[in-house]
Amino acid sequence: MNGMFSARNRGSVLRAMEGETFDLLVVGGGITGAGIALDAQTRGFRTALFEMHDFAFGTSSRSTKLVHGGLRYLKQFEVKMVAEVGRERAVVYENGPHVTSPEGMMLPIYREGTLGRWTTSVALAIYDRLAGVRPGERRRMLTAEETLEKLPFLKRNGLLGSGYYVEYRTDDARLTIEVIKKAVEAGARAVNYVKAERFILEGGKVAGVEATDMLTGREHRIRARKVVNAAGPWADTLRKIDGSPKGSTLRLTKGIHLVFDRSRFPLKHAVYFDHSDGRMIFAIPRGCKTYVGTTDTDYDGDIAHPRMTKADQAYLLAAVNGMFPGLRLTEHDIETGWAGLRPLIAEAGKSPSEVSRRDEVFVSESGLITIAGGKLTGYRKMAETVVDRVARQLAKEGIRIAPCRTRHLPVSGGDVGGSAGFPSFVERKVHEGVKLGLSAVEAEALARFYGSNVDRLYRLADELRQEAGGAPMPLPVLMRLAYAIEEECAATPTDFFLRRTGWMLFDLPAVMRYKDAVIESMARRLDWTENEKQRHAADLQQAVEEATVAVGRESAH
Numbered sequence: 393m394n395g396m397f398s399a400r401n402r403g404s405v406l407r408a409m410e411g412e413t414f415d416l417l418v419v420g421g422g423i424t425g426a427g428i429a430l431d432a433q434t435r436g437f438r439t440a441l442f443e444m445h446d447f448a449f450g451t452s453s454r455s456t457k458l459v460h461g462g463l464r465y466l467k468q469f470e471v472k473m474v475a476e477v478g479r480e481r482a483v484v485y486e487n488g489p490h491v492t493s494p495e496g497m498m499l500p501i502y503r504e505g506t507l508g509r510w511t512t513s514v515a516l517a518i519y520d521r522l523a524g525v526r527p528g529e530r531r532r533m534l535t536a537e538e539t540l541e542k543l544p545f546l547k548r549n550g551l552l553g554s555g556y557y558v559e560y561r562t563d564d565a566r567l568t569i570e571v572i573k574k575a576v577e578a579g580a581r582a583v584n585y586v587k588a589e590r591f592i593l594e595g596g597k598v599a600g601v602e603a604t605d606m607l608t609g610r611e612h613r614i615r616a617r618k619v620v621n622a623a624g625p626w627a628d629t630l631r632k633i634d635g636s637p638k639g640s641t642l643r644l645t646k647g648i649h650l651v652f653d654r655s656r657f658p659l660k661h662a663v664y665f666d667h668s669d670g671r672m673i674f675a676i677p678r679g680c681k682t683y684v685g686t687t688d689t690d691y692d693g694d695i696a697h698p699r700m701t702k703a704d705q706a707y708l709l710a711a712v713n714g715m716f717p718g719l720r721l722t723e724h725d726i727e728t729g730w731a732g733l734r735p736l737i738a739e740a741g742k743s744p745s746e747v748s749r750r751d752e753v754f755v756s757e758s759g760l761i762t763i764a765g766g767k768l769t770g771y772r773k774m775a776e777t778v779v780d781r782v783a784r785q786l787a788k789e790g791i792r793i794a795p796c797r798t799r800h801l802p803v804s805g806g807d808v809g810g811s812a813g814f815p816s817f818v819e820r821k822v823h824e825g826v827k828l829g830l831s832a833v834e835a836e837a838l839a840r841f842y843g844s845n846v847d848r849l850y851r852l853a854d855e856l857r858q859e860a861g862g863a864p865m866p867l868p869v870l871m872r873l874a875y876a877i878e879e880e881c882a883a884t885p886t887d888f889f890l891r892r893t894g895w896m897l898f899d900l901p902a903v904m905r906y907k908d909a910v911i912e913s914m915a916r917r918l919d920w921t922e923n924e925k926q927r928h929a930a931d932l933q934q935a936v937e938e939a940t941v942a943v944g945r946e947s948a949h
């Protein structure tokens with residue numbers, strides 16, 4: 393990537409951008425903005441993207457982390473959306489099997505439940521058909537005994553059986569970063585910690601943005617023919633700056649997740665089950681942990697730092713203890729958790745769970761294009777719709793249009809021979825990693841996590857070996873850190889621990905073990921002053937508190 397996505401080069405990339413006029417500037421580095429930047433750049437548009445925090449800081453690191461068609465939306469007869477989004481599952485999987493993987497999902501059926509055996513079977517069959525599910529992954533109906541074999545801790549009373557089907561599990565923040573990296577590999581410019589403050593207007597039309605580098609305080613003016621607002625929960629804020637909204641476009645609802653150790657919540661298969669109020673809850677195994685979610689409540693507090701409340705926790709604990717009564721989970725068993733905001737399109741008179749998850753494009757008088765709503769899973773299709781629109785507008789200005797190219801385009805790290813080739817790819821890379829002196833377990837973990845980019849980490853091994861010898865950080869951790877800084881624009885320790893590795897949520901002991909060494913190493917590589925070092929250390933501490941102690945604290949508006 394020629395250093396274009398190195399955290400060391402953020403400043404110089406930004407300065408160089410001031411001398412250019414981009415075809416398209418995307419504001420927002422969540423999955424929506426990432427998808428648009430990739431689609432646009434690969435069609436030949438000169439594309440830029442700004443993110444005011446870290447990439448995937450917003451909703452795109454705080455979802456249920458599933459690539460799914462939204463089975464429950466069938467209940468609301470959102471057939472078109474289920475069909476469209478459901479079909480995208482296979483596309484997302486094939487283009488990045490290192491970041492998305494199939495996950496067997498159980499749907500338990502109870503005598504007193506909202507779905508009977510027959511309705512579940514029919515609903516899942518419709519889902520198979522709508523989502524174009526592959527033959528090997530189509531639904532199966534299990535008896536009560538078969539269900540308990542797979543889920544021995546499940547409530548037995550009234551159990552009639554279950555539906556077994558396949559969804560896909562992902563790491564939302566990593567999916568986002570892999571999409572942005574691909575866009576940058578294709579020539580796009582993407583910079584984190586740059587906030588679009590105001591729009592540049594020419595003849596009443598948006599012609600770029602005035603932005604602030606949040607790490608240095610410097611101001612930048614970046615010109616672009618078209619600007620897309622992909623600011624997720626902040627979309628209305630940007631529309632207000634543009635002077636465009638007639639009332640609120642969005643309705644924000646909060647959803648939280650709780651993480652337990654597998655020893656306290658042993659789960660072999662993901663489960664999708666009814667809460668007593670009829671809402672559906674996921675419990676999903678992930679490595680040594682199990683996580684549970686989610687809630688759905690209206691929200692009007694601080695958008696950047698939604699917090700979970702005692703009531704949110706109690707709601708999920710009641711759901712889990714109702715379905716797995718023997719576990720007797722309490723708040724003391726909660727290890728970590730996160731809260732995210734759904735940027736839903738406002739619909740009057742509906743409860744949070746009833747509001748549609750559809751996406752919509754709004755074009756203001758100034759020409760600002762806003763994309764709002766939608767799901768992680770449908771990001772590629774959403775991007776196609778938006779860029780088609782931009783392409784039609786630019787065509788009027790004589791700029792050539794190419795068709796969308798992302799359907800069969802692997803994301804960064806996804807050149808592994810598709811899902812079918814991934815296992816043999818991993819095998820080969822384990823072999824190579826062992827030759828470099830890694831253990832087979834370390835090499836496999838790296839190959840699965842980084843996909844084809846593992847070669848770039850392997851290339852760093854030799855030069856880092858010496859540093860690792862004297863550092864309180866094993867070589868594989870140092871390789872991850874150096875790669876995150878140099879090729880994934882990780883600019884702070886929190887970027888590394890929360891959104892580049894996911895350890896903050898799923899391996900907190902690793903954060904505690906390596907945090908001092910990571911701060912020292914980043915300070916050296918990024919030339920921090922003592923003040924900057926202290927500030928980033930304090931931010932990391934706050935992020936750890938948010939992921940742990942903040943569980944139970946009321947939202948501070």
Ligand SMILES: Cc1cc2nc3c(=O)[nH]c(=O)nc-3n(C[C@H](O)[C@H](O)[C@H](O)COP(=O)(O)OP(=O)(O)OC[C@H]3O[C@@H](n4cnc5c(N)ncnc54)[C@H](O)[C@@H]3O)c2cc1C
Nearest residue numbers: 420422423424444450451452455456458588624647768769
């Ligand atoms: C609890 C929950 C569970 C979910 N589960 C799933 C799921 O399992 N599967 C699924 O498919 N979908 C799921 N979703 C939906 C999905 O997560 C979202 O649709 C998606 O992440 C939204 O992405 P986005 O890019 O639009 O918004 P965001 O990820 O929030 O990105 C917007 C970005 O814009 C940036 N920004 C804002 N203003 C500015 C500015 N002025 N300058 C620069 N940058 C700016 C923000 O910092 C932010 O990072 C879930 C959502 C929630 C809340």
